Amino acid sequence: MKRIGIVSENYNNDSIAVGRLLKKKYSDQAVFVPLLKSISGKGLDEIRKVVKILKDEIKQKKIDLLILVRDLDGLTSEKKKINTIESWAEKIQKQLVINPQLFIVIFELEAFILADIETFNKIYKLKYQLKTSPKFQSEPKELLKQITRKSKRKYKESDAPEIFQQLNFQKIYQNHKGQNSFQSFIKELENTLN
């Protein structure tokens, strides 16, 4: 059983949400361990500090693989933003200098929710229909907030763990594809796991 660490901009929301989604598919192959409590997006940019803590966490928790999750705040086609995040991940990878290493960076969690909009509709009692591919929705977070603005229950980022618990892994895999997508991330992960 592999131990996969998850680092994100929000331990309680994003890391737990991603862990719950991946567990649906890989519960017999891996356990998911959220790392770096109390960190924020800005905190993750403090590379030296992040590396020190990660080294300690990886050693103590016997982490085999590491998933770094960062918000893109834009489209996956926005090269400049992607380059910035990739360069950040490379710096972390370079400074960690411990084995085993594997860094997969995925972007914009809310886009995954859009990829299974039926489940979201069910939770928020909506009938929203997505007009574009979830990968080409420029501000998925804002969209979710906007479409629930007049609903009894409004979308909050802290809802993510509950939503991800109910999302359909296969639907996200099918609907979020291409470069820098959930599908490409999963393929890379499976290559390493198998």
Add this chain to the structure above:
Amino acid sequence: MSAKKHTNSAYISHVHLKGYKSIIDTEVELHPGLNIIIGPNGSGKTNFLEFLHKISSAQPNKIESEFEVKLKFYFKNKNNEYTYSVKKELEVNDKTKKIEKKLKEKLVGGEQDIDSEREPDKSVNFFPIPNGFPDWKDLDSIIIRFGLPIKMQNLSQSLSFTVRVLNIGGDTNFTYTSYEFSPKITSGIEKILKDISSSIVYKKNDISINSDLSFDEVKRNLKKFTPIKSVRIMPKLDLAKVNSYYRADYVNFEFSVENNWLKWNQLSDGTKRLFYIISEVTLNDGLCLIEEPEIGVHPNQYDKILNFLKEQAEEKQIIITTHSPRTLDILEDEELDRIILTRYDRELGTKMRHLNEAEIKHAKNKEDGLFLSDLWTWTSFFDEEETVI
């Protein structure tokens, strides 16, 4: 801050408590000097402090629970350490089928071995500490809870006290008595007034105060560790003679902050709490129990309070609860066993433990540049259970 440096003559070394609020059955060792209790909200930290306060404030008979408390006494002149344990047990009498309370006491060390059993004496509030042992004041505790006690707010009113004049062998001796109509005050403030009254010098109808007061120690600590640079009593102490008593009225405390003399109600809530903590801890010779000293205190100021507590802990046992990670950074590697972790288990109630060997090893060998506060803030090191999905 190794055990050898401590000058405590008495401290609580071991507590085994059953059936007190959230505590069903928990056992913990305590150190002389500083002990730091951490744990989530609702894990039972406050209940434990409350119990220690009752047990060390001479109220053991008010506690219905079963307990065993071990006290260690150290006699510097004899270079001996004694352990005195008191155990309260509830047993069902086979004949009467009634629950009976038994108090067992045991003294280990030296020549005065005691091993006895008796019913708790309701008329005696104190543990029956054998003659020749340190006074109870060495253990007598104060508890500093969240915020400020109502009694402390009474500092915004004028206080009064009476002084009884005794003429012993030609020397005039003044003894403090709280004045019936004076607002209620905390034990620390009362100690300040007693201290002043016992230092009154009366010569040729002129009254002055001996400058060598233990209140001065409070003032020094306030100056070193807080924005309060001095404290004075205004107006200048004026005693009115009533028969054989002198009475001081309209006694008001004033505080120098940023070169201004301020009255109590002009201080910020945070500054008031700093005065409360410093005055109570400085003036208490026994056990100091403090709930979350960081509350309402600026982080830089909190570092000073931690230095103050560490310094005070060289002479007295101090047990604090905290949610502030930086508190742990004052501990040296060899002091990691002073951290007590609490958790609440639905079936087992409050459980308390020290770091185990592996955890201490981890804390000592953490990455260079990391502090214990980093482990607490960013990792699950101090969590009782690792979050695994």
